[in-house]
Amino acid sequence: MTSTSPEDLRPPISGSTRLAAVVGSPVRHSLSPTLLNAAFGATGLDWTFTAFEVAEGDLPRALDGMRALGIVGLSVTMPHKAVAAGLADDLTEAAARLGAVNCLVPVDGRLTGHNTDGGGFLDGLAHDAGISVEGRTVVVIGAGGAARAVVEACGAAGAVDIAVVNRTSDRAGSAAELAGAVGRVVVPDRAATAIAEADLVVNATPVGMSGGPDGDMPVDPQDLRVGQVAIDLIYHPLETPWLVALRRQGIEAHGGLSMLLFQAARAFSLWTGVEAPVAAMETAVRAALAARPVA
Ligand SMILES: NC(=O)c1ccc[n+]([C@@H]2O[C@H](COP(=O)([O-])OP(=O)(O)OC[C@H]3O[C@@H](n4cnc5c(N)ncnc54)[C@H](OP(=O)(O)O)[C@@H]3O)[C@@H](O)[C@H]2O)c1
CATH class of the missing domain: 3.40.50.10860 (Leucine Dehydrogenase, chain A, domain 1)
Known part of the structure; x- marks a missing residue:
């Protein structure tokens, strides 16, 4: 070799x-x-x-x-x-x-x-943003395999509120349950309020991924504000349209490479x-x- x-x-x-x-x-x-x-x-x-x-x-x-x-x-x-x-x-x-x-x-x-996905997410968050989720509020967009790993890990690591937003509600419920008492489902129509109140917002959908579904924003970047941290789990491309838009607003935003x-x-x-x-x-x-x- x-x-x-x-x-x-x-x-x-x-x-x-x-x-x-x-x-x-x-x-x-x-x-x-x-x-x-x-x-x-x-x-x-x-x-x-x-x-x-x-x-x-x-x-x-x-x-x-x-x-x-x-x-x-x-x-x-x-x-x-x-x-x-x-x-x-x-x-x-x-x-x-x-x-x-x-x-x-x-x-x-x-x-x-x-x-190791959930632990890898937490390690990456510490590496990129220098924070842990303990005592923090989290919104996870998506409810597939990656979202489930993130929700489970954030719940186990002491996040105090984990809101799961997903277009298919029963999948959102199943993912939110992984966080135990701190997990909840938020319907997409109410996502803006949950996002406004969160410390950490995670995109766990493929929206914005190379070869992914139509559309390039998992949620409106305007729903986020300076002081929050956003993570897009997509790593190809390294810079998704959502990350670029968030950074343009001065928001700390990291991709999925970590x-x-x-x-x-x-x-x-x-x-x-x-x-x-x-x-x-x-x-x-x-x-x-x-x-x-x-x-
Ligand atoms: N950084 C990493 O190490 C890492 C690891 C794993 C995955 N990822 C990335 O994470 C993303 C999700 O992967 P996954 O394995 O969790 O996929 P998955 O199991 O297929 O789940 C995809 C999720 O995204 C939602 N979704 C898909 N298309 C959508 C759209 N057009 N609008 C709104 N929601 C949509 C799905 O909603 P429904 O439930 O309604 O279908 C589902 O909740 C991918 O981009 C993948 O590359 C990164």
Whole structure:
């Protein structure tokens, strides 16, 4: 395998190289190999990372293969996250609450299912905005997999009010429940009031994403004010129209790159027991994204 960067300190691939991988479908565009190979390169670990296209329904066979082949870490992406939660031998609290696993860790012959998305969001928030959600009010727009991870993590980390705004109300209700007593549903017509009162506003819809749905603003940027923090979970493009509009109004606004980075950093540490080389991972993923056309 070729080096991912000039600083690649990994020994050459040999019979003792350990293998980790991501499974998903489609998986060809996954950024996990970029992130994790940069991490192995920067730490000099004799590990490598690849991607396996695993069709829906084939995850049980893939996990048998993982066990048989001694694969030492597996990232799990769509469409397998919920099925992986059912197949893991043990689940962390977050993975159990979410019913979704994005990282499998072999421990003493058993597979532990983790969900590092929510923790990755919190780490990214600390990294980008220097804040935690403890004692803060949060609005999450969207109620899909990313929104659910953010709601669950914010609830567990001490947010005092989490309002979920989604066009499909039963999905909003299911996501809000993940925050326990501090979670609530706000219908889109009332979103402006909830947003005005929030410390943190998170876009967890694909509105504004390259190749995403029509429209480029998940909510009106005018509903936000200076003093609030906005996070757009989209990372392609790095600068969404919503982020640009918010910053033009003087509002602190950050994209989704850090969540992507820190969920992978958490997976790296779970597998290796080594602190993740976040700066090297960020350099690699920024280069990979810069090479992607924006639709
Ligand atoms: N930074 C990261 O690490 C990271 C990780 C995961 C995802 N993401 C990003 O987060 C976004 C959501 O991903 P996901 O996996 O949660 O997707 P998902 O499970 O498909 O959920 C999408 C959510 O967005 C809503 N939505 C979709 N199109 C919409 C539209 N035109 N107007 C209003 N709402 C709309 C959906 O509403 P309904 O329920 O009504 O259908 C749903 O709640 C994507 O942009 C993805 O790239 C980022």
